[in-house]
Amino acid sequence: MTHINVLDPGASPLDFYGFELRRHREAAGLTQRQLGDILNYTGSLVGQIETARKLPTQEFSERADAALETGGLLSRLIALVMRSQLPAWFREVAELEARATEISTFQMGMVHGLLQTPGYVRAVLGALDHSDLDDRTAVRLARQRIFERAERLVFWMVLSEAALHQEIGDPETMRGQLAHLASFEKNPRINVQVLPFSAGAHAGSQGSFNVYRFTNDPSIVYTEGYGIGHPTADPDTIKDCSLRYDHLQAAALSLKDSAELIRRVMEDRYGEQVA
Numbered sequence: 001m002t003h004i005n006v007l008d009p010g011a012s013p014l015d016f017y018g019f020e021l022r023r024h025r026e027a028a029g030l031t032q033r034q035l036g037d038i039l040n041y042t043g044s045l046v047g048q049i050e051t052a053r054k055l056p057t058q059e060f061s062e063r064a065d066a067a068l069e070t071g072g073l074l075s076r077l078i079a080l081v082m083r084s085q086l087p088a089w090f091r092e093v094a095e096l097e098a099r100a101t102e103i104s105t106f107q108m109g110m111v112h113g114l115l116q117t118p119g120y121v122r123a124v125l126g127a128l129d130h131s132d133l134d135d136r137t138a139v140r141l142a143r144q145r146i147f148e149r150a151e152r153l154v155f156w157m158v159l160s161e162a163a164l165h166q167e168i169g170d171p172e173t174m175r176g177q178l179a180h181l182a183s184f185e186k187n188p189r190i191n192v193q194v195l196p197f198s199a200g201a202h203a204g205s206q207g208s209f210n211v212y213r214f215t216n217d218p219s220i221v222y223t224e225g226y227g228i229g230h231p232t233a234d235p236d237t238i239k240d241c242s243l244r245y246d247h248l249q250a251a252a253l254s255l256k257d258s259a260e261l262i263r264r265v266m267e268d269r270y271g272e273q274v275a
Helices: 013-027 032-039 043-050 058-068 073-084 088-099 118-125 133-148 171-182 235-251 255-270
Strands: 102-107 154-160 190-195 209-213 220-225 228-232
Touching: 013 043, 013 058, 013 073, 032 043, 032 058, 058 073, 073 088, 073 133, 088 133, 088 209, 088 220, 088 228, 102 235, 118 133, 118 171, 154 235, 171 255, 190 235, 190 255, 209 235, 220 235
Parallel strands: 102 154, 154 190
Antiparallel strands: 102 209, 209 220, 220 228
């Protein structure tokens, strides 16, 4: 157990967050229990966050900022904290997501993490490992805050119809996930197209991939395997994957037809009755 008196703020973003929380709490003359009462959390939780034994949440950070008058410090730190908790091999991808102005992704087997619901995330991450599932779920969901930034991201996803039928979690989880996807039908910045079974052989048969585009930097293609990611800025790879993506979009259903198919599968396969 890390002792609060030897917490090193330079050890990690989580340690720095805990150090700053403690510093501001003590400057306000509050005990952990008193701050917990103000925030509607337990004093024990405050202590665990201060000693880097528990991940803070966005809600906790916002409440603490208001109570301690930090000027939004903790809310700004939370993105760094969450990113630092990602698997080491995936942190570069999170950086790409945070900087990209446009992301184009083709997904064969499951919904992309940036559009996953909490229940779907828990089912995916808990398939083989239930340890720290709450924290790991919060870390993945925190990536979705990139949609809230001032320079708004344009996101395109071509999703194989197979992903609509692959039951991840239970039927209720899938209903929630498919309803979430259908809700983007009229959102010009988050676009979901379904590649139907009827498309047959297609340009994405070699696997899922992402293309990240930036304002001033070269585009990057990202693919991944088991526990490893493969980002590349090789011009030939970028050209090849961009062409593949164009063909996938051409073979996919329109945004409107995709939303209709998603709702139909949601109703027929997972028992949701849509008016």
